[in-house]
Amino acid sequence: MRYVTHSISLDPQAEVDMEEMFCTSCNEASGCLPIAEAQDWAMRHAGRTHHFGFRLQTTNYYLVTRHTDTPQQHP
Numbered sequence: 001m002r003y004v005t006h007s008i009s010l011d012p013q014a015e016v017d018m019e020e021m022f023c024t025s026c027n028e029a030s031g032c033l034p035i036a037e038a039q040d041w042a043m044r045h046a047g048r049t050h051h052f053g054f055r056l057q058t059t060n061y062y063l064v065t066r067h068t069d070t071p072q073q074h075p
Ligand SMILES: [Zn+2]
Pocket: 023, 024, 025, 026, 027, 028, 045, 049, 051
């Protein structure tokens, strides 16, 4: 049996810090925003609706890399 080593890391090509704030009272969502803007959205939503509970969801993308053995060159 042959084992192949894999590793996992953040995808450098993907967007980072994708945050989405959800109101826990009405489930309205901010959409994906930088964290400071998601917090601002929550403050505005609370001011407008008097809903004071929020849930923050963060999305990150990862890539798995497969490490295959390369054949050794013998002179
Ligand atoms: Zn709400």
